[in-house]
Amino acid sequence: MPNTPCGMKSIYDCKLIEQHEVSPGVWLSKLTGPEIARGAVAGQFVNVQVAKTTDPLLRRPFSLHAVDREKGTFSLLYVLVGRGTALLHRYVSGDIISVVGPLGNGFDLGDSPDAEHIVVAGGCGAAPLHFLCDSLCEKWGCEKVTVLVGGKSKDALLCEDEFREHGVLTEAATDDASYGYGGFVTQLLQAHLDKRSDASNLRIYSCGPHGMMREVARICSEHEVQSCQVSLENKMACGIGVCTGCIQKIKKQSQGCDPAWEYKRVCADGPVFEAENIIWE
Amino acid sequence: MGIEPFSDPKSIDLTVDIGGIKMKNPVTVASGTFGFGREMADFFDLSLLGAITVKGTSLEPWLGNEYPRTVETPSGMLNAIGLQNDGLESLINEKMPFLRQYDAPVIVNVVGQSLEEYAEVAARLDSVEGVDGLEINVSCPNVKKGCLAFGTTPEGTAEVVRAVRDKTDLTIITKLSPNVTDIASIAQAAVDAGSDALSLINTLMGTAIDPWTQKFRLANITGGLSGPAIKPIALRMVYEVARSVDVPLIGMGGIMNALDAVEFILAGATAVAVGTGNFVNPMAAVEIIDGIEDYLKKMDKSSVMEIVGKVS
Ligand SMILES: Cc1cc2nc3c(=O)[nH]c(=O)nc-3n(C[C@H](O)[C@H](O)[C@H](O)COP(=O)(O)OP(=O)(O)OC[C@H]3O[C@@H](n4cnc5c(N)ncnc54)[C@H](O)[C@@H]3O)c2cc1C
Ligand SMILES: Cc1cc2nc3c(=O)[nH]c(=O)nc-3n(C[C@H](O)[C@H](O)[C@H](O)COP(=O)(O)O)c2cc1C
Ligand code: FES
Numbered sequence: 001m002p003n004t005p006c007g008m009k010s011i012y013d014c015k016l017i018e019q020h021e022v023s024p025g026v027w028l029s030k031l032t033g034p035e036i037a038r039g040a041v042a043g044q045f046v047n048v049q050v051a052k053t054t055d056p057l058l059r060r061p062f063s064l065h066a067v068d069r070e071k072g073t074f075s076l077l078y079v080l081v082g083r084g085t086a087l088l089h090r091y092v093s094g095d096i097i098s099v100v101g102p103l104g105n106g107f108d109l110g111d112s113p114d115a116e117h118i119v120v121a122g123g124c125g126a127a128p129l130h131f132l133c134d135s136l137c138e139k140w141g142c143e144k145v146t147v148l149v150g151g152k153s154k155d156a157l158l159c160e161d162e163f164r165e166h167g168v169l170t171e172a173a174t175d176d177a178s179y180g181y182g183g184f185v186t187q188l189l190q191a192h193l194d195k196r197s198d199a200s201n202l203r204i205y206s207c208g209p210h211g212m213m214r215e216v217a218r219i220c221s222e223h224e225v226q227s228c229q230v231s232l233e234n235k236m237a238c239g240i241g242v243c244t245g246c247i248q249k250i251k252k253q254s255q256g257c258d259p260a261w262e263y264k265r266v267c268a269d270g271p272v273f274e275a276e277n278i279i280w281e
Numbered sequence: 282m283g284i285e286p287f288s289d290p291k292s293i294d295l296t297v298d299i300g301g302i303k304m305k306n307p308v309t310v311a312s313g314t315f316g317f318g319r320e321m322a323d324f325f326d327l328s329l330l331g332a333i334t335v336k337g338t339s340l341e342p343w344l345g346n347e348y349p350r351t352v353e354t355p356s357g358m359l360n361a362i363g364l365q366n367d368g369l370e371s372l373i374n375e376k377m378p379f380l381r382q383y384d385a386p387v388i389v390n391v392v393g394q395s396l397e398e399y400a401e402v403a404a405r406l407d408s409v410e411g412v413d414g415l416e417i418n419v420s421c422p423n424v425k426k427g428c429l430a431f432g433t434t435p436e437g438t439a440e441v442v443r444a445v446r447d448k449t450d451l452t453i454i455t456k457l458s459p460n461v462t463d464i465a466s467i468a469q470a471a472v473d474a475g476s477d478a479l480s481l482i483n484t485l486m487g488t489a490i491d492p493w494t495q496k497f498r499l500a501n502i503t504g505g506l507s508g509p510a511i512k513p514i515a516l517r518m519v520y521e522v523a524r525s526v527d528v529p530l531i532g533m534g535g536i537m538n539a540l541d542a543v544e545f546i547l548a549g550a551t552a553v554a555v556g557t558g559n560f561v562n563p564m565a566a567v568e569i570i571d572g573i574e575d576y577l578k579k580m581d582k583s584s585v586m587e588i589v590g591k592v593s
Binding site: 240 | 313314315316320321323324344345348349350351352353355356357358360362365508509537557559560561562563564
């Protein structure tokens, strides 16, 4: 069952509290938004208006990185990749930014206290997984949670310290072996799962580059874990489920008729999907 | 007690009539940018709209095109959705019961790959409670077979309209393609064949290329351009068509705010539709309704109809 939130999605004028660069080209911004902070669940995203003009026209989707329900604030972690993110990083404290959210369905944290949880973060995929860690710790206790965080090099590892601050067991992997485990974070996951004879009480959560999530999905299905959820980042036009632009091929639950898959909207039916249902291309 | 001190001295008449569909205000939404209303109902009460125009619907479900289907362009976007929809059964059994809860006329955008298919969809919708009009999409630029071929000639357009007219008494609104050399002659053909109203414009065919990968940005290669970038073309076409036919027009193309909408009305549209604007601001349509009323007050007008086609 997807974790569908109770919070009302709407358009909010959010005040930028502050934002700063956390590592080269990666920014963390904190905004006010009591309704979003209180209503959202981990894995959901917001659609941010980056320009006040018509160019660039469309909003940009970003995962909720953290929420503070008491203070009524939320934060985003984003990488500068193009015009939209370049505009966003120029806003200063006090600026008002239009935000639509919270959107999409979050991660399903399961209902068994015996389960163990492994969070696999690749590059900027760490953004939603920080909020997820928070929620897992709150619901099941931090001792049940392990985070595997990967990046190209030590400098490209995101949120490693933040994960550690939660008190969850955190292991890093770098592609260039400059820090932690030398190799892909998926190899680190493989090593973890190979150690176990039975993975049926394991729940895996992942966000990162497409190829990485696909590999996570493959490893998980090999080991027959209880659940393996990934958060997709398809290109979006509306972000609210009306344009059917952001589609992903998903295996059909009800069998019988051709084709055996259907298009689901990442923004409204996802962005979190059970990995075994995804048809990877 | 006869005097009500706070009553509005002059109430503004926002109602319009689109070929028999009574709209409480001149604002609807553009097909394909509002789904079937369900998602948008989280943002506002759909009864506020002059009419609800739903996504293109075909006899059988259509899967649509491969991903990527959308790409942003300067002040606009290209889409090649390929008219993905769950088909007529699903519209009748799942979408209409939801839409019937709202006090707004429903216009169903109809697509087909053959005259027979258009005719059958029209025949089936004729008796469906809550459906007030059919918008005949003869102009979808993103589907290889079918509708585009009809909409690019006066004869093809007339054939589809006649096929539908034979099957239904519902209001017929023919949606015109801008990807033609003489839109007025196609408009005339649609009206002669029995179309009660016209809507325009659909998207303009275009493409986008990524110079670094040297690949097309859309899986379908081409897509339909929408958004503010197309507004000047849409306005010109509304103006041209308004001068050549007598039926009411629904104008659209890049409407983001109330003044954009007013420009379309001045060009000759009786109603307007908000499309891509919904993506940027999901409240755009309702804000535009209020904005048109404010505009009329400021200009000392008492009705929308007073300004239709009044550009000079
Ligand atoms: C549900 C969801 C959650 C996301 N969460 C985050 C997040 O927490 N942090 C973060 O840094 N990014 C996140 N993204 C990706 C982010 O939306 C894009 O990086 C952003 O839209 C790029 O905007 P731009 O104008 O700077 O880049 P553009 O100039 O538009 O494009 C630059 C590059 O980014 C790619 N891109 C554009 N839009 C998207 C998109 N929607 N998804 C993926 N790639 C895109 C383009 O293909 C291009 O290569 C998320 C995307 C989705 C769909
Ligand atoms: C994502 C998307 C899907 C669309 N789907 C349809 C459709 O199913 N049927 C149709 O007649 N027009 C469709 N259109 C065209 C719009 O209804 C409208 O004519 C066009 O976008 C111009 O208006 P705009 O600039 O306000 O978006 C679609 C447009 C977009 C952007
Ligand atoms: S982005 Fe429009 S449906 Fe998902």
